[in-house]
Amino acid sequence: MQHTAPKTPRTRPTQERRATFNGTPEGVTDARKWALAALNKPGWGIPNPDDFALVVSELATNALDHTHSGRGGKFTIRLALHEDHIRVTVRDAGPRQGRTPTRRTPQLTAEHGRGLGIVDALSRSWGVATIGTGVYAEVTR
Numbered sequence: 001m002q003h004t005a006p007k008t009p010r011t012r013p014t015q016e017r018r019a020t021f022n023g024t025p026e027g028v029t030d031a032r033k034w035a036l037a038a039l040n041k042p043g044w045g046i047p048n049p050d051d052f053a054l055v056v057s058e059l060a061t062n063a064l065d066h067t068h069s070g071r072g073g074k075f076t077i078r079l080a081l082h083e084d085h086i087r088v089t090v091r092d093a094g095p096r097q098g099r100t101p102t103r104r105t106p107q108l109t110a111e112h113g114r115g116l117g118i119v120d121a122l123s124r125s126w127g128v129a130t131i132g133t134g135v136y137a138e139v140t141r
Contacts, residue, residue, distance in 0.1 A: 013080035023069035028060040051122040059090040068093035091134035
Protein backbone atom coordinates (compact mmCIF):
# COMPACT_ATOMS: atom_id res chain seq x y z
CA MET A 1 0.00 0.00 0.00
CA GLN A 2 1.34 3.40 -0.95
CA HIS A 3 0.62 6.52 1.06
CA THR A 4 0.83 10.03 -0.34
CA ALA A 5 0.72 13.35 1.40
CA PRO A 6 -2.43 15.41 0.87
CA LYS A 7 -2.11 17.89 -1.96
CA THR A 8 -2.22 21.59 -1.25
CA PRO A 9 -5.47 23.02 -2.60
CA ARG A 10 -4.83 24.83 -5.89
CA THR A 11 -6.70 28.00 -6.60
CA ARG A 12 -6.98 29.91 -9.82
CA PRO A 13 -5.56 33.42 -9.83
CA THR A 14 -8.05 36.24 -9.83
CA GLN A 15 -5.77 38.39 -12.00
CA GLU A 16 -2.45 38.11 -13.79
CA ARG A 17 0.15 40.47 -15.17
CA ARG A 18 3.31 39.74 -17.15
CA ALA A 19 6.19 41.60 -18.70
CA THR A 20 9.43 40.71 -20.47
CA PHE A 21 12.83 42.19 -19.65
CA ASN A 22 16.33 42.21 -21.11
CA GLY A 23 18.73 39.72 -19.58
CA THR A 24 20.95 42.43 -18.09
CA PRO A 25 21.47 43.79 -14.56
CA GLU A 26 19.30 46.75 -15.60
CA GLY A 27 16.61 44.24 -16.58
CA VAL A 28 16.56 42.95 -13.00
CA THR A 29 16.12 46.50 -11.71
CA ASP A 30 13.36 47.14 -14.26
CA ALA A 31 11.63 43.87 -13.32
CA ARG A 32 11.65 44.70 -9.61
CA LYS A 33 10.25 48.20 -10.24
CA TRP A 34 7.60 46.83 -12.60
CA ALA A 35 6.51 44.13 -10.12
CA LEU A 36 6.14 46.63 -7.27
CA ALA A 37 4.22 49.06 -9.48
CA ALA A 38 1.97 46.25 -10.77
CA LEU A 39 0.70 45.55 -7.27
CA ASN A 40 -0.46 49.15 -6.91
CA LYS A 41 -2.18 49.51 -10.29
CA PRO A 42 -5.97 49.75 -10.53
CA GLY A 43 -7.64 46.43 -10.02
CA TRP A 44 -5.04 45.14 -7.59
CA GLY A 45 -4.22 48.07 -5.32
CA ILE A 46 -2.63 45.88 -2.67
CA PRO A 47 0.21 46.84 -0.38
CA ASN A 48 3.58 45.34 -1.20
CA PRO A 49 4.09 42.17 0.88
CA ASP A 50 7.16 42.11 3.10
CA ASP A 51 10.26 41.11 1.15
CA PHE A 52 8.33 40.80 -2.15
CA ALA A 53 10.88 42.94 -4.01
CA LEU A 54 13.77 40.83 -2.74
CA VAL A 55 12.11 37.58 -3.93
CA VAL A 56 11.54 39.09 -7.40
CA SER A 57 15.14 40.33 -7.54
CA GLU A 58 16.60 36.97 -6.51
CA LEU A 59 14.57 35.00 -9.06
CA ALA A 60 15.40 37.46 -11.85
CA THR A 61 19.09 37.51 -10.92
CA ASN A 62 19.19 33.71 -10.99
CA ALA A 63 17.75 33.80 -14.53
CA LEU A 64 20.69 35.98 -15.57
CA ASP A 65 23.36 34.04 -13.71
CA HIS A 66 22.31 30.49 -14.58
CA THR A 67 20.43 30.57 -17.90
CA HIS A 68 20.79 31.80 -21.45
CA SER A 69 18.72 34.85 -20.46
CA GLY A 70 21.92 36.37 -19.09
CA ARG A 71 23.76 35.81 -22.37
CA GLY A 72 21.88 38.24 -24.55
CA GLY A 73 18.45 36.73 -23.90
CA LYS A 74 15.35 37.89 -22.12
CA PHE A 75 13.25 36.73 -19.18
CA THR A 76 9.56 37.12 -18.40
CA ILE A 77 7.94 37.75 -15.04
CA ARG A 78 4.37 36.70 -14.41
CA LEU A 79 2.50 37.82 -11.32
CA ALA A 80 -0.62 35.84 -10.42
CA LEU A 81 -2.83 37.31 -7.72
CA HIS A 82 -4.55 34.74 -5.50
CA GLU A 83 -6.79 35.36 -2.53
CA ASP A 84 -4.03 34.85 0.03
CA HIS A 85 -0.78 34.98 -1.96
CA ILE A 86 1.01 36.25 -5.05
CA ARG A 87 2.77 33.76 -7.29
CA VAL A 88 5.86 35.19 -9.00
CA THR A 89 7.06 33.12 -11.96
CA VAL A 90 10.26 33.94 -13.82
CA ARG A 91 10.53 32.24 -17.22
CA ASP A 92 14.00 32.18 -18.69
CA ALA A 93 15.74 31.31 -21.96
CA GLY A 94 16.80 27.84 -20.81
CA PRO A 95 19.49 26.60 -18.47
CA ARG A 96 23.16 26.75 -19.29
CA GLN A 97 25.01 23.43 -19.39
CA GLY A 98 25.03 21.74 -16.00
CA ARG A 99 22.82 24.31 -14.26
CA THR A 100 19.63 23.38 -12.39
CA PRO A 101 17.62 25.39 -9.85
CA THR A 102 18.93 23.93 -6.59
CA ARG A 103 19.10 25.42 -3.13
CA ARG A 104 22.69 25.18 -1.99
CA THR A 105 24.56 25.76 1.25
CA PRO A 106 27.57 27.86 0.26
CA GLN A 107 30.80 28.26 2.19
CA LEU A 108 30.71 31.16 4.62
CA THR A 109 33.24 33.05 2.48
CA ALA A 110 31.42 32.40 -0.83
CA GLU A 111 30.21 35.48 -2.70
CA HIS A 112 27.35 33.65 -4.46
CA GLY A 113 24.97 30.75 -3.89
CA ARG A 114 22.45 32.12 -1.41
CA GLY A 115 19.66 33.22 -3.77
CA LEU A 116 17.30 30.27 -3.50
CA GLY A 117 17.99 30.02 0.23
CA ILE A 118 16.76 33.60 0.54
CA VAL A 119 13.73 32.84 -1.64
CA ASP A 120 13.01 29.75 0.47
CA ALA A 121 13.16 31.78 3.69
CA LEU A 122 10.96 34.63 2.40
CA SER A 123 8.27 32.74 0.50
CA ARG A 124 5.68 30.19 1.51
CA SER A 125 6.82 27.88 -1.30
CA TRP A 126 8.97 27.85 -4.41
CA GLY A 127 9.82 25.42 -7.16
CA VAL A 128 10.81 24.75 -10.72
CA ALA A 129 8.29 25.52 -13.46
CA THR A 130 6.66 22.36 -14.81
CA ILE A 131 6.15 23.79 -18.29
CA GLY A 132 9.01 25.58 -20.05
CA THR A 133 11.97 26.69 -18.00
CA GLY A 134 11.90 28.91 -14.98
CA VAL A 135 11.25 29.15 -11.26
CA TYR A 136 8.31 30.35 -9.19
CA ALA A 137 7.79 31.53 -5.62
CA GLU A 138 4.60 32.16 -3.68
CA VAL A 139 4.60 35.15 -1.35
CA THR A 140 1.91 35.59 1.27
CA ARG A 141 -0.16 38.76 0.82
